[in-house]
Amino acid sequence: MRAAVVTSFNAAPQCQEFPTPVAGEGEMVVTVLASAIHPRVRSQADGSHYTSTDELPLVPGIDGVGRTAEGEVRYFILPDTALGAMAEQTLIDPRRSVVLPGDIDPVLIAAAMNPAMSSWIALRRRIDFTPGSRVLIMGATGNAGRMAVQVARRSGAGHIAVAGRNPHQLAQLASLGADAVIDLGCSETVAHELAAVGRDVDVVLDYLWGEWASKALYAIVPARDDDAQQLTWIQIGSITGPESPIPSAALRACNLRLIGSGQGSVSPHDIVTELPALATEVTSGEYDLPVRAVPLDDVTAAWEEAATTDTRLVLTP
Numbered sequence: 001m002r003a004a005v006v007t008s009f010n011a012a013p014q015c016q017e018f019p020t021p022v023a024g025e026g027e028m029v030v031t032v033l034a035s036a037i038h039p040r041v042r043s044q045a046d047g048s049h050y051t052s053t054d055e056l057p058l059v060p061g062i063d064g065v066g067r068t069a070e071g072e073v074r075y076f077i078l079p080d081t082a083l084g085a086m087a088e089q090t091l092i093d094p095r096r097s098v099v100l101p102g103d104i105d106p107v108l109i110a111a112a113m114n115p116a117m118s119s120w121i122a123l124r125r126r127i128d129f130t131p132g133s134r135v136l137i138m139g140a141t142g143n144a145g146r147m148a149v150q151v152a153r154r155s156g157a158g159h160i161a162v163a164g165r166n167p168h169q170l171a172q173l174a175s176l177g178a179d180a181v182i183d184l185g186c187s188e189t190v191a192h193e194l195a196a197v198g199r200d201v202d203v204v205l206d207y208l209w210g211e212w213a214s215k216a217l218y219a220i221v222p223a224r225d226d227d228a229q230q231l232t233w234i235q236i237g238s239i240t241g242p243e244s245p246i247p248s249a250a251l252r253a254c255n256l257r258l259i260g261s262g263q264g265s266v267s268p269h270d271i272v273t274e275l276p277a278l279a280t281e282v283t284s285g286e287y288d289l290p291v292r293a294v295p296l297d298d299v300t301a302a303w304e305e306a307a308t309t310d311t312r313l314v315l316t317p
Ligand SMILES: NC(=O)c1ccc[n+]([C@@H]2O[C@H](COP(=O)([O-])OP(=O)(O)OC[C@H]3O[C@@H](n4cnc5c(N)ncnc54)[C@H](OP(=O)(O)O)[C@@H]3O)[C@@H](O)[C@H]2O)c1
Pocket: 038, 039, 040, 114, 115, 117, 118, 139, 141, 142, 143, 144, 145, 164, 165, 166, 169, 184, 207, 208, 236, 237, 238, 239, 240, 261, 262, 263, 310
């Protein structure tokens, strides 16, 4: 079969022949319909993800949509494996998949599930989200942040602030439901704006980490109106770096709760439990996400393009 194959962690995958999979115990072969190129897959393919096993050659792709031999359409999440979703066929564990309506758009599902899951799972599985809560999304200009604005709005957030460095994308987020916009590129105003939003924010969805988690906490903690009000900071992505120098006083000076959301902090069972509702949600027609299908044969060019485009690229074998 044809597959996107990584033979070096320093090079983009190439479409080439790869052994056709044979199902073992507890496994099922699916014909892949769609699999998205997203940051988690890129970190799998360059060996930098914390779950990387360094095994090569590797077919990337940690989730996707496939058709079973019985004709069911399933969204699946893969374990850490050298045979990922970016192939004509792959092996799934049916317990880590959900059956979708047969007429669902596989490209939309493949594009939307990973970025939407990041906030959906965080708000539903890592905290007890109260409608009316005030939310700040750090690093909101990517696909996950864009979906987070919409997930937060539809979850009943009382106020949504977004922070990012791309003014064009930030303007779009305002039209998707963001009430306040913070331009991280504007060094004269950013601390003041973070403080203004942070004085009564309840939940931070943080896709940036790195220097920005630290800078934001330095701005927000002294500005809190009520130090006893809980401020739940959910670490989700690390676009600006895997480490952040968090001031120790931040954890003493206000009711700050620092948690993360992702594979491991949420069990596979809990993630799978959320998938049917999430699939229904992202195909409700209420979400705006730029998506484009690309033939699997063009994976190398798509890989380069995905690093710069705002559109979520989805490989279709
Ligand atoms: N834990 C989870 O469950 C989970 C699930 C999905 C994703 N994630 C993580 O969430 C993060 C975002 O994913 P995504 O799908 O949204 O990725 P994406 O679509 O590639 O977006 C990343 C965005 O980051 C912005 N960015 C890059 N450098 C920046 C900087 N220095 N300051 C501010 N913004 C910057 C870019 O926007 P501009 O270039 O326009 O500024 C880009 O649009 C990734 O780290 C991903 O691994 C976590």
